[in-house]
Amino acid sequence: MTTTAKQSSAAGSANPFEAIAQRMANAQRNFIGIIRERTSCTEADATKAFETLKRLRLIKLDAVGGRYTVKHGAYLEPDVLRNAMTY
Numbered sequence: 001m002t003t004t005a006k007q008s009s010a011a012g013s014a015n016p017f018e019a020i021a022q023r024m025a026n027a028q029r030n031f032i033g034i035i036r037e038r039t040s041c042t043e044a045d046a047t048k049a050f051e052t053l054k055r056l057r058l059i060k061l062d063a064v065g066g067r068y069t070v071k072h073g074a075y076l077e078p079d080v081l082r083n084a085m086t087y
Contacts, residue, residue: 023066031059031068039081049084 028050035046053059058075059068070076 020063023063024061027061027066027068034076035081038076039078039085041082041085045085049081052084052087 032043032046032050035041035049036043039046039049041049050059053070053075058072059070061068074080
């Protein structure tokens, strides 16, 4: 076995939960970016809206794909997102 093969097999046997955790963090960052884009708000407000949507279970994490999806497209309307910021 070559050194490169040993390194790649060692990397493949690393903690699989690290990859899932990274995808979750990326999904959250991307969804907060979508909220900021749609509402022109600050990072803090977008994070608050994200947490509200998550707590009310209006968004769902696809851990394999690394994305959050909304249960209904109306939840991405700017006025709904602004209401989530103040909820």
